[in-house]
Amino acid sequence: MLLNYQQHLQRQRDVVTYRMKKLAAKQVEIAEKIRKKYEEMKRVLDEDLRITLTQLDTEHEATEKLMEQRIEECYHLTQELDQELSNISAQVTKQEADIQNPQTEKRISDTLMLTDPDLIQMDEFKNKQLLSLTINLLLFIRSQVPVTKKLFQSYAADVVLDAETAHPKLIISPKGDSATYTDTWQDVPETPSRFETTLNVVSQQGFSEGRQYWEVEVSGKTYWELGLTYPSIPRKGREEDSWLGRGKESWCVEYFNGDYTAWHGGVQHELPLLAGRQFTRIGVFCSFPGGLVCFLGADTMTPLHCFCAGNFADALHQALCPGHDNEGTNWKSLKICDASRSAPVL
Structure with a gap:
């Protein structure tokens, strides 16, 4: 036997x-x-x-x-x-x-x-x-909109920020479509989902299938972070653990004083070819079946960075950080745009 x-x-x-x-x-x-x-x-x-x-x-x-x-x-x-x-x-x-x-x-x-x-x-x-x-x-070349833009617009998602997750120094608009930094610590309820050590906020709804595309207006800002995250991203404790892209739970692109950096799993990918470039909007595309997280300068559909995740382990939520005041240069809001409509071509 x-x-x-x-x-x-x-x-x-x-x-x-x-x-x-x-x-x-x-x-x-x-x-x-x-x-x-x-x-x-x-x-x-x-x-x-x-x-x-x-x-x-x-x-x-x-x-x-x-x-x-x-x-x-x-x-x-x-x-x-x-x-x-x-x-x-x-x-x-x-x-x-x-x-x-x-x-x-x-x-x-x-x-x-x-x-x-x-x-x-x-x-x-x-x-x-x-x-x-x-x-x-x-048929639409005169509009000067690349073919990729038309495709991504067909995946446009309605993103609403969850004020219950926002750091107390963030003001979330009533419609949930913008986040603004303030020096004042707001009197908000303490919830398990609220970020306490970094200036993050995530979307109300997550997604676990298909393809989604969203855009955020970043004009006039000197510091911001945009990305996607699993619900398991730390909300309390050490500040570094909650930053977007510093753990395996999230992916992001960071902009600070003219420099772009992509982050995931604590590994940074500097993007020197983009140094000094400014965009009105940043687009984020995710394909669940393709295992992709792509960041683009939405004005001209310029690729910033793409992560090939392979398999996603959980539902994904849109996430953003409008950043601190950066010596008085970064007071403008991060505003979620209607991704089904094109930004002005620069």
């Missing part, structure tokens, strides 16, 4: 190894599909290629990252199966092994289910829309 179980585990190991090969083949297949999308778009309108294909680049990177995660999971499982097979081989001669290991069987079943290549797809809906909008770009 031990020999039979040993053979069973060997067959299961072969299945997992074959799954790794299937995932690798799927990775190549997706890369080939994306390459063909490049060629199609080049034939349609080469002038708009750079901005439009930035979206495909980030989706490709996110998909590859997800594939690598799945292959690594399979690899670790094969290592564990090799060890268990070795242990069983040693136990066969002693007749001391249990016939079945339910935990191993469940691990194999769960991994095979999670790593099914058919469950990993490109964001085909977005790709088809990109191609369709590119083909029809000449």
